[in-house]
Amino acid sequence: MKTLVQFGANKKILIDGKPHLGTDRLVPLLRNFRRHLQDLGVTIKFGTRVDDLHIEDGHVLGVMVSESADELRLRSQKLECDAVILAVGHSARDVYQMLLTHNVELLQRDFAVGLRIEHPQELINRIQYAELASEVCRGRGKVPVADYKLANYIDKNDFNESSDSNVENRSCYSFCMCPGGQVVLTSTNPSEICINGMSFSRRASRWANAALVVSVTKNDFEALNYYGPLAGVEFQREFERRAAIMGGGKFVVPVQTVPDFLENKLSVTSVPPSSYRLGVKASNLHQLFPTNISEALKHSLVMFEQELPGFICNEALLHGVETRASSPIQIPRDIDSYESTSVKGLYPVGEGAGYAGGIVSAAVDGMNAGFAVAKKFNLFHGDVKSVLGKAHNAGLVKY
Known part of the structure; x- marks a missing residue:
């Protein structure tokens, strides 16, 4: 936090x-x-894509x-190096595919999918x-x-006996709650819709939004015939494509009021206003996910209403789809x-590597990995050793 203030x-x-920092800040x-990094000698390359790793005899060379x-x-070129810190985001699907071509082990990981709910902030x-x-x-x-x-x-x-046979114990929770914020697009492919939320520093918009996501596991992937290390990725894509079809293309997001979602119906009247800027379309979101996930969302919405009376209302608008929590x-x-x-020489770090679940935890993981790389290549000098010693005493790193 002090480092953020410093900058x-x-x-x-x-x-x-x-x-809270605020997206604008x-x-x-x-x-x-x-x-600051450039002053220290770091070269930062924009508009540059990593196409491949150069690996020989089990060691990454560039x-x-x-x-x-x-x-x-x-016009691909090779950048030679002693080590590669792979700090990609959790949507780096092309990188995952590339790693598989080099027989880098990838493991399936449980995660969560759902919808993003938006209310008037005043409510x-x-x-x-x-x-x-x-x-x-x-x-x-x-x-x-x-x-x-x-x-x-x-x-x-x-759940009653008529529910989907794949019913299992699950958790449903709010994620990335954005008071005074807006719903934003995170996909770059018009055939796939994925959304997120953000707030500016003042949190002054008319709306409040949050993801409502349900935990999913290997059983859910296999129920749709997705197997292997990238089964979860294909599971995500399945519902992102369904959401894009529901929206009708051009990054239009499918939406449904909470009462309609709970009652499995689609009102013909206009939906309440949304902060999403590329357009919304009233859709049958209750048909988007498998029954077990939809039922988990419905059950949780009813429970959330008991905790926050007024949470279920005609102004509460669900947006699809949130798959990349x-x-x-x-x-x-x-x-x-x-x-x-x-x-050897490859250091997977942060959210994309499956070792963090947010900005702060990813930063700490990156810091620890940096210390580990510095230690291996004997890059420590006085200041770094001092920082490492303090981090070790605080229980952040081991060396």
């Missing part, structure tokens, strides 16, 4: 119980980070890269603050905009050295 974040994050913050605009990869304020809701003033008042965090454990015995794979690595168990 331009608001000092309030040092004392806030739920620190990330741009100057990251620019300051970049300039990466093959080309310009992103070079779709045919005609959430009233639910959480009652008469104090008038003090919010769209992020500028005496009381901060209200948020929530919800979780529900679903026992398979809660965390990585569907994990790349095995040594617990101490952080090095891949399949390829």
